[in-house]
Amino acid sequence: MQVTKALLASLLAVASAASAAVGGPVGAVQAVVEPAAHVPPVPLLWKVSDGDNALYLLGSFHLLKDGDYPLSADIDRAFAAAEKVVFEIPPEALLDPTTGQRFLEAAAYDDDRGLSDVLSPRMREQLQQLIARQGGTIAQFEGYEPWFVNLSLLMGLSQSLGFSAEQGLDRHLMARAEAAGKPTAGLETFDDQLRALDATPMDEQVIGLAEFIDRPRDMPGVLAKLHQAWRAGDIERLDQLTRVEMLEQTPETYRIVNVERNEAWLPKLQAMLDDYTGDDMLVVVGALHLLGEDGVVAMLRDEGYAVERICSACEVAVVDD
Template sequence: MRLTRGRSLTTLAASGSTGDGMGVAGRVKRWGLGLLVGLALAAPAAAEPALWAVRDADSTLYLYGTVHVLKPDTRWQGPGMEKAWGEAQEVWFEVAPSKADDPAVMESLMPLMMDPGRPLSKRLPLDLYAKVTRAAREVGADLAALEPFKPATAAILLASLSMVKAGYSPESGVEKKLEALVGTRPVRELETAEQQVRFLVDLPEDVQLALLDNGLDEIGDNGHLDQVVAAWAKGDTRVLETLYLDELRRDHPKAYAVFVTDRNRAWAQVLAREMAGSGTDFVAVGALHMVGPDGLPALLKARGFTVERVQ
């Protein structure tokens, strides 16, 4: 799930400004930010991620697992994806990138992400705030600019800066590239930017603190990321499930419900209604929403549609 881009939090933290946008990238441990952004990963030179076709008598939905942040030289448009894209009459995103880039939308969401009355220096245990201070120094963030943000938002921001420092760019992400190729086709959205922000900032305080703490432990460590990149590139959904979702499902059932189950079920209901019509749609959402028993392919199959893995 991409929260938004535009003038990103990366720019915000680096400049010390209270600007007009918010961006996310990276991952937090094995369950946090990976779920929030779907998979914000750097991919290898060529990739053919998993793709499914969901069909009934007169409709087809192509489900494509995306990554939201990539290195600029990444090539990911495999032949299966290109064929499906060419057939699509409508395109679905979690939130349309161009809408997420709207400064007015982002300005309206900033109060949700911040709590100036409880700055991080007053809100966090001393040891956790010390970790934030070290991480901010490592990624080049302005510590003062971080102060008013809620813990979960600060976690996203610091991970984002870490990924950008390593050379990854939201401008190279799958959705951003696909939207540029939409042409005159209608673009549909499964959520709003406000919904996506609220999934994060409405988490209980203990979950936000855990998200921040765990994420700080892994800033600058790309070893786990490399495993996930390789799995995504090969379309290995079981490895993705093992690396991210199994731990979340087992140890943090509430967060799993918020980030995965509830959202996927809501999306499956929307897409099932779309299947009641006719035609071909292309659905591009974070790859973690496609895997496991609660993924979109499994949920739509349970609703009686024919679901086939085509890449």
């Protein structure tokens, strides 16, 4: 299951844009929706300071449920303190009417191959059976690369489990920023995210899809574990389930989807600290981007900024112990 979890992590890392274009055309399984949780998730929230202003870094889960709200008071305070809210991509990019078409164009092959050419006969038959159970045919995916098929299956699965991209933390805070009249911005463009997805190696795409279609009934549990680790604010567990397994099992995907984008964001984050006086900002990105030595939290700490985790629930837990 390691590759499957790594692929899920990589897809969730870019789902802020992808979910705007892929509405879950195929469901991988039918599942019972879990009861709503009533305890606010423990936030993956850090405060980065340089003496005259602060940057709040918040780790998002792009697919959430009604029961994941309301949010922690820590997030509410960071949001209130921020003069500006920054996301992976600017909110207006999700409303662009060309989003869907551009997404499909990026998912298409740039040569004369099709899905049947990159999958083994056994994999193709398994995928056909999986899609047929949901009333579809493999023909609808023939022109698209495995990462797109994997993402389509993931979005369908997440919907059957009660998750929604519209309820994702980034989408929720985009709406709050608009309602509060706070300026917003993005660290990259929609096309940047598409290029990251499309640049992942074909062999790693196929491996990830094989894991999904070999064990479709295991996937709800995989997604549930990721969600539970995020809700618990469990950095070590989430790091193991996402970053570590992606690095070990799909190293090129890890480099392209995570490391290269983090490195591209770093100077922009530094500018928010160095070029502004008194204006605090809230930056909301996929939780994967904040974890480990390649994460932007560690990168900013290495640049000499003061970094602290903001987690009232963690402090209470320590006192209770």
